[in-house]
Amino acid sequence: METIKIEIPAEYKELFTDWWREAAIYGGRYSLKSHTVARYLLIRARQQKTRVLCCREFQTSIKESSHQLLADLIEYYGLNDFTVTDNSIINKETGSDFLFKGLWNNEQGIKSTEGVDIAWVEEAQTVSNNSLEVLTPTVRKDNSKIIYTYNRLLEEDPVHKRLVIEGRPNTLIINHNYDIAEKYGWMPDVIKQEMEDDKEKRPALYEHKWLGKPESKGRRIYTGWECYETVPKTARLERYGLNFGYSAHPLGLIALYYYNGGYIVDQIMYGLGYSNRNVADMLKNLEKALVIADSEDSKSIEEIRGYRINIIGSEKKVKRSLNLKAGTKKKYKKWSIQIVQNEKIGYTKRSVDVEREYQNFLWMTDPRTGQILDEPEEPFHYSMDAIKYAVCSLAPVINKQEYINQNFLNNMPSQTNARPANPAR
Secondary structure (H helix, E strand, O other): OOOOOOOOHHHHHHHOOOOOOOEEEEOOOOOOHHHHHHHHHHHHHOOOOOOOEEEEEOOOHHHHHHHHHHHHHHHHHOOEEEEOEEEEEEEOOOEEEEEEOOOOHHHHHOOOOOOOOOOEEOOOHHHOHHHHHHHHOOOOOOOOEEEEEEEOOOOOOHHHHHHHHHHOOOOEEEEOHHHHHHOOOOHHHHHHHHHHHHHHHHHHHHHHHHOOOOOHHHHHHOOEEEEEEEEEEEEEEEEEEOOOOOOOEEEEEEEEEOOOOOEEEEEEEEEOOOOHHHHHHHHHHOOOOOEOOOOOOOHHHHHHHHHOOOOEEOOOOOOOOOHHHHHHHHHHHHHHHOOOOOEEEEOOOOOOHHHHHHHHHHEEEEOOOOOOOEEOOOOOOOOHHHHHHHHOOOOOHHHHHHEEEEEHHHHOOOOOOOOOOOOOO
16 A cells, blocks of 8 residues: 555644543634545555444435545545445445445434444534433444544534543543644645634634634523433323424424423424425324414315314414513514423423534624624524414413413312413314
């Protein structure tokens, strides 16, 4: 095999040691994280037979993986011992191979991947706790390793919390920013100009994008939700919430239970490719309750109703309530979010997509000032909308019966789930 010189920054030399099991490699843009790990993996694959699993939380096609970066480096260095196909990379000399898979909604696909020596998780700031629980026992060979590369999103991103904040045995931690690229003269002028422009004109964006600082906790729209092992036996089903999926957007169907003064969300369906008939068939096999769906798709609502399902569209208008000023002009989106914020919410352990969206459902920010805006970011809202439809349909009951009759309820004999029957059911 031809000897080829591949440059690796000295700050990343610990990658080539054997003592670590997991590696948290994080920092801002142009900290050479991905390029260095890719080089390390190519070197390792040329030295000995190695099976590498390249992952991202969300990967619907090979174009969204690290395949292109590895292929580009193979071409750049003239590594002719590698064969690159549209969906795999194989070393002809050692038999090493690279596999590419998404973690989200792919539990069986990950678990069935045998003999992994090294797993590389890109964009690991978006990885959920459930994906970690699936991946880590899958990579189980002796001396196997897992590498996470990421730019922090929030203070307690699951990967960062696990490896850096809480800590795990035999963990390698590497944190660098763009200064490492400047040190070695590897930062193109056009990238440096972009960085300097952000630093001068958009300081909040500069700190997150280039210095790798996490976003403020204040950006999270919902906080304090509790995870339940399962729906308690004494919980009472109130509603189903349904957000229709369109093309590349997933469908979300949840069940909403009343329990101990709050609500518990149980994920029923989530994903792409579900038909209205699929939804109706699922609901027919569940306990009966009113379904609140996205009112913007009246045709789908009518079709599902035709299968003898009790379903109506959500009322997307601000309602008068005791916790909002009468006659308020607030938009429905902000009002409906506030209704959910005011409730005690939990979710079941199996509701992995609900948990992922809950943790990543954020307010937008002004890129210059960092000020939090009253507008949610677009991603991670599919099951959140389904929850919103279900909870807001109960808003008249919440306000009229639980606020107006507060003193009456306080004087009732203590009993589990003491609450008037819901006339909206």
